[in-house]
Structure formats: structure tokens, C-alpha cells
Amino acid sequence: MSLSRSPSPHIGGGWSSPGLTSPSPHGTSTPTNAYSSMNGGSNTVTWASAKARSAQVNGYPSFSTKNSGFFGRHFRSLSQSLPKWNAGASRSYAEKEKLGRGRWYPNRGSTLGNLRTFIGRLLRRSKIRAMLLLTIVLGLLLFYLTPLHHWYRRSAFFGGGSKFVVILGANQGGGVMEWKGAREWAIERDSVRNKREYARRWGYELEIVDMSTKKRYAHEWRESWEKVDTLRNAMRKYPKAEWFWWLDLHTLIMEPSYSLQSHIFNQLATNTYRDINIYNPLNISHPPTESYLDPESLSAVGDGKPESIDIIVPQDCGGFNLGSFFVRRSPWTDRLLDIWWDPVLYEQKHMEWEHKEQDALEYLYANHPWIRPHTAFIPQRKLNSFPPGACSDNGEDSRIHYAEKDRDFLVNMAGCEWGRDCWGEMYSYRQLSNKLNRSGWEKFKDSVSETYKKLRATKKTKQTEEKKKD
Numbered sequence: 001m002s003l004s005r006s007p008s009p010h011i012g013g014g015w016s017s018p019g020l021t022s023p024s025p026h027g028t029s030t031p032t033n034a035y036s037s038m039n040g041g042s043n044t045v046t047w048a049s050a051k052a053r054s055a056q057v058n059g060y061p062s063f064s065t066k067n068s069g070f071f072g073r074h075f076r077s078l079s080q081s082l083p084k085w086n087a088g089a090s091r092s093y094a095e096k097e098k099l100g101r102g103r104w105y106p107n108r109g110s111t112l113g114n115l116r117t118f119i120g121r122l123l124r125r126s127k128i129r130a131m132l133l134l135t136i137v138l139g140l141l142l143f144y145l146t147p148l149h150h151w152y153r154r155s156a157f158f159g160g161g162s163k164f165v166v167i168l169g170a171n172q173g174g175g176v177m178e179w180k181g182a183r184e185w186a187i188e189r190d191s192v193r194n195k196r197e198y199a200r201r202w203g204y205e206l207e208i209v210d211m212s213t214k215k216r217y218a219h220e221w222r223e224s225w226e227k228v229d230t231l232r233n234a235m236r237k238y239p240k241a242e243w244f245w246w247l248d249l250h251t252l253i254m255e256p257s258y259s260l261q262s263h264i265f266n267q268l269a270t271n272t273y274r275d276i277n278i279y280n281p282l283n284i285s286h287p288p289t290e291s292y293l294d295p296e297s298l299s300a301v302g303d304g305k306p307e308s309i310d311i312i313v314p315q316d317c318g319g320f321n322l323g324s325f326f327v328r329r330s331p332w333t334d335r336l337l338d339i340w341w342d343p344v345l346y347e348q349k350h351m352e353w354e355h356k357e358q359d360a361l362e363y364l365y366a367n368h369p370w371i372r373p374h375t376a377f378i379p380q381r382k383l384n385s386f387p388p389g390a391c392s393d394n395g396e397d398s399r400i401h402y403a404e405k406d407r408d409f410l411v412n413m414a415g416c417e418w419g420r421d422c423w424g425e426m427y428s429y430r431q432l433s434n435k436l437n438r439s440g441w442e443k444f445k446d447s448v449s450e451t452y453k454k455l456r457a458t459k460k461t462k463q464t465e466e467k468k469k470d
Contacts, residue, residue, distance in 0.1 A: 153203030156240075161203025163242040164260055167234055168195050169211045169227060170249050183423040190426055191249050198256045205241060207234050225357045227322070228341040235329055248323040250413040250422055251384075254402075254433045258409050264312075264382070272312060272376040274301035279377070279399065282319040282362060288369045302373030310374040311336070313361070314384040316400055316414070317391035320365075322358045323412045324384040332374050340364065381408050387425055390414045402429075407436065 143149050153159035170188055171180065180188070192208060199206035209230050227246055234244055245260070264271050276286045277300070287300045296303050310333050312326040327333050339345065340360060353359035365371050380386070385402035390413070402408050411429050416422035438446070 150200075150203055153201075155203075159203050160261055162205070162240060164202075165205040165207055165234055165238050165241045165244045166195055166199050167207045167209060167227075167230060167244060167246050168192065168249065169209050169230070169247070171211050187423055187426050188249060190430060191251065194253055194256075194430075195247065198253050201256060202259045204260070205238055207237070225341070225346070228337055228357055231327055232334075232337050232341070235333075242329055244327050244329070246322065246325055246327075248412065248414075250416055250426070251324060252411050252413075252426060252429050252433065253409070254385075254411055254429065255407055255409050255437070256433075257437065263409055264378070268306040268309065268376075271382060272306075272309065272378050274304070274309075274376055276377060279315055279379075281315060281317055282366075284362075284366050286372070288372070290369070293369055296373050297369045299373070308374055309376040312376050312378050312383075314378050314380045314382070316380055316384070316386065317393070317397065318355075320358055320362050321380070321384055321412075321414065322361065323414055324410060336364070336371065339368075381406070384410060384412050387411060387413055387416075387429070389416070389420050389425070404432065404436070 143152070154161040156162055168191070170192060171184075195208075196206055198204075207230075209226075211226055231244055231246065235241075243260075243265070276284055280286070287298055289298070302308055310328045310330050313320050313322070314324065315321060327337075340357070345360065349360070349363065350356070353363070365375060380400045381403065385408040386400050388396065388401055391397065391400050402411050413420075413422055413425045413429075416425055
């Protein structure tokens with residue numbers, strides 16, 4: 001048998017192993033171990049003892065400390081009091097490169113360990129929430145700071161703004177009967193800006209009409225009748241629009257945060273009424289009683305369906321008011337506008353109609369039963385509130401005049417050019433609208449400013465009183 005290792009360097013020595021301690025097949029026995037004489041002559045040297053002896057021979061004695069000195073006496077107690085450098089029994093690793101070696105972890109189950117686990121879970125949840133919040137904020141910024149917001153408000157499927165057209169009758173370039181002064185220009189500038197900002201906010205179309213462009217029929221100008229022809233032109237210009245909102249120049253939208261959809265059209269049947277007897281300042285007999293009429297015309301509310309409403313008109317103390325009203329695109333509306341604008345009707349009755357196109361519509365409603373089933377009325381303050389100076393003969397009327405506490409949608413300075421200050425009324429209501437629609441930060445600044453002013457006034461009062469006493 002060949003040896004797997006070189007023989008011992010000592011003469012007559014050998015290694016203790018099963019192969020060397022058994023007789024060889026050639027009849028020779030294992031050489032005498034050099035260490036056997038040192039162990040009492042026995043031939044039972046183990047591998048561990050041989051390794052230890054080899055270490056001593058090679059000059060690598062094992063390190064042993066003497067239990068003397070302060071460090072030796074207190075080494076065990078100090079080492080136990082120090083933090084452990086592993087993650088506990090379940091975090092024992094063989095190599096130093098593994099996670100947990102060289103890092104401090106509190107003992108599992110201890111107060112510090114439970115606190116660390118709780119904080120780690122909380123941080124993980126907070127990260128998820130923070131990422132979600134950041135995503136929402138970035139999405140809102142992207143929505144409002146890009147054309148996406150305008151597209152959303154205009155889209156027929158989402159916002160529905162493209163269904164509405166705001167028509168403002170202005171006098172750009174000069175008045176109809178006379179040149180405008182500084183106040184008239186200021187009124188027009190404020191009114192146009194008010195409608196432009198509102199239309200941009202909700203995605204509506206805005207059509208500003210120059211009312212100084214007069215149309216001549218027969219022997220005189222048809223001033224203020226142009227709105228009928230303007231509605232027809234707007235319908236041709238915006239073929240996809242459904243509702244057209246006419247506004248006079250002396251109007252101001254007080255609550256731009258109200259969209260037409262949420263304020264009126266989402267609940268059209270609730271916000272309008274078909275029976276004029278609910279508020280009938282003209283004392284029109286309704287419904288008609290002619291026996292040849294169909295049941296729908298004989299009904300006080302027509303068919304009662306909001307889909308059949310094609311014109312929405314508010315009423316003031318004197319009857320219909322067309323300073324702010326709606327018409328809907330439909331064959332019925334085309335027929336009404338044709339008759340309303342008919343020069344034959346105008347030639348026959350224009351001398352009797354003091355309010356011109358407004359009186360013409362009242363005449364058609366009272367004498368043509370086919371108009372009533374498609375006409376709806378809306379409360380005055382819902383669409384066309386008046387300042388206290390308008391309809392003043394009847395005193396303060398809660399159905400007509402603007403109420404700040406109810407945050408009415410729009411104010412119409414109707415008739416202000418006849419003895420009232422149009423610019424003063426427009427300015428005061430514009431300031432009030434800005435005050436009512438302040439942001440939270442602006443309200444906070446105003447409250448701080450008012451508190452500071454009160455404190456200064458109180459301090460000045462005290463100083464004045466002290467001077468008087470002295």
C-alpha cells in the first residue's frame with residue numbers, strides 16, 4: 001500500500017491512521033510512532049492531538065489569557081453588556097460579507113427592536129402614501145397648467161362646454177347713437193373681460209358682437225333688434241353648439257365658479273317653470289282655450305318634458321326680459337327667429353312696441369299658441385338679478401333684486417342709462433364679486449390686515465384719551 005502523505009520526519013515515526021496501524025498485505029507492520037513513547041508507550045495517537053503537536057512544532061502556539069488584571073476579571077461582564085453585532089438567532093451568517101455582519105441590530109422582541117420594526121413599517125407606508133400624493137399633485141398640475149384642462153371642459157363627452165355659446169352685445173368702435181366716453185369704454189372693458197374669463201374657465205365659446213353695425217330695414221334703424229339676427233348668425237357659425245346665451249353689455253357674472261350645467265341645465269325641469277301663471281306680471285291668459293288646439297297647446301305645461309324647451313326667458317316687474325336669456329338649436333327655434341325678425345311684423349307694430357324686440361316676443365307668446373309649449377321661464381334671480389335701482393317702483397322685491405347672502409349668479413344693470421350711474425353700479429358689483437370669490441389665502445391676508453387696522457385704531461384711541469387726560 002502506498003502512503004497518501006509523506007512519512008514523519010522523525011526516525012522510526014509514523015502517522016496514526018487506520019491504514020498505517022493495520023498490517024500491510026506484505027506482512028510488514030506500521031513503523032513505530034515517535035509520539036507513542038511520549039504517551040506511555042501506547043500506539044493510540046489521535047488526529048486532533050497530532051495536529052496540536054504539529055502546531056507547537058511549527059511555532060504557532062495557541063493563545064491563552066491569564067485571569068489577571070482589571071480587563072481579565074471584567075472581560076465577560078463587559079462583553080455581555082455591549083450591543084450584539086448580529087440580527088439574533090435567526091440572523092447568523094457564515095461569512096462576514098453577508099447582511100448582518102458588521103451591523104448593529106437590536107434584539108428581536110426587545111422594546112428597541114419593536115420600535116425599530118414599527119418605524120420601518122411606518123416609513124414604508126409613508127413612502128407609498130407620499131408617492132401616491134406626489135402622483136396626484138403632479139397630475140393636477142399637469143391637468144390645470146396644460147391645455148388638457150381646457151380640452152376636458154370643452155369636450156362633449158366630459159365637460160360639455162362646446163355645447164354652449166355666450167353672445168355678448170357690445171359696441172366696439174363706438175356707440176349706436178353717440179360716441180362713447182371714458183366711462184362707457186370702462187364699462188365695455190370690464191364686461192368683456194368678465195365674460196371672456198368665464199367662457200375660458202368652463203370651455204364655452206364667446207361671440208362678441210359689435211352692435212354698432214346697424215341693419216337698415218325700410219325707413220329707420222332697427223336698433224336692438226339685431227340680437228335676433230345675431231342669434232341666427234351664431235347658429236350658423238357654431239354648428240355643433242346646442243344652447244346660445246345672449247347677454248347685454250351692462251351685465252356682470254357675479255359667481256364665475258357656477259357653470260351653466262350645474263347651475264341650470266343639469267336640472268332643467270327643476271330650475272324652470274312652464275306655467276306663466278306662477279309669475280305673470282303681464283296678466284297673459286294661460287293656457288289658451290280654443291277648441292281647435294291640440295292637447296299639448298291646451299296644457300299649461302306643454303308636454304312637461306325638459307327636452308321640449310327651446311327658449312328660456314326670465315321675467316322682471318314689467319314682463320319678459322331679454323338682457324339674459326337662452327335659445328336652443330332646433331327647427332322650432334329657426335321658425336321662431338324667422339317670424340321674430342320678419343320685417344312685415346316689424347313695420348306693422350314697431351310704433352306700438354316701446355321695448356322693441358322684447359315686446360315683439362311678448363306679442364308672439366300671447367297671440368301664437370304654438371310658441372307656448374316650447375317656452376320655459378326661469379326665476380329672475382337665477383339668471384338675471386337686478387340692482388335695487390331697477391324696478392324701484394315696486395320697492396325691494398325678493399324675486400327680482402340681487403341678494404348677496406344667496407350669491408346670485410348674475411346682475412343686470414337694466415335701465416342704468418336712464419337716470420342711474422352705469423359705471424358706479426358696474427364697479428361696485430365687480431368689487432363685491434372679487435370679495436366674495438377670494439381664495440382661502442386672500443381671506444387669511446384680509447383678516448390679518450383688518451385685525452392689524454383694528455389694533456392700530458384702538459391704540460390711537462387710547463393715546464388720544466391719554467393726551468386729553470394730561
